[in-house]
Amino acid sequence: MAVNFRISQLKCKNSVHLSLNGDFDGSSAHELINTLKSYGSDVDQIFINTDGLKKIHPFGRIVLSHNLSGVEGSLVFLGNHGRRLTRPWIH
Numbered sequence: 001m002a003v004n005f006r007i008s009q010l011k012c013k014n015s016v017h018l019s020l021n022g023d024f025d026g027s028s029a030h031e032l033i034n035t036l037k038s039y040g041s042d043v044d045q046i047f048i049n050t051d052g053l054k055k056i057h058p059f060g061r062i063v064l065s066h067n068l069s070g071v072e073g074s075l076v077f078l079g080n081h082g083r084r085l086t087r088p089w090i091h
Contacts, residue, residue, distance in 0.1 A: 004054070007035055014044040021052035024085070029063035036071045045074045050081035061085060 004022035011017075016039055020032065036046060064085055068075070077086050 005031070007032060009035070011043070014042075016043050016046045017049070018046065019049045019052055023055040023057070024053050024081075025057040025060045026063045029060040029067070032064065033067045033071070036075070045076060046071075047076045047078055048082070048085075050077060050079035050085060053079075053081045056081055056084055 005024065005028040006021045008019040008021065009016060018032075018035065020028075022028070032048075039046065061084065075086075077083070
């Protein structure tokens with residue numbers, strides 16, 4: 001995992017708000033996937049704010065996109081880098 005990567009979490013009833021901070025690489029993607037899977041069916045929506053990301057490595061984007069299918073709930077990516085994380089072919 002990138003040394004400066006962090007996920008801040010706030011749970012409100014049936015939704016979760018995550019803020020990603022630092023550099024996003026392959027290990028960071030796995031940490032995000034594991035965090036998402038840990039909520040299981042307890043939440044209906046997960047909001048992921050990407051404004052705190054400094055650098056997004058291509059491999060991190062690919063790892064994330066290949067592992068999102070096993071995540072419960074509706075994901076909403078917010079912020080400046082939201083589209084880049086949901087569509088790995090966009091640079």
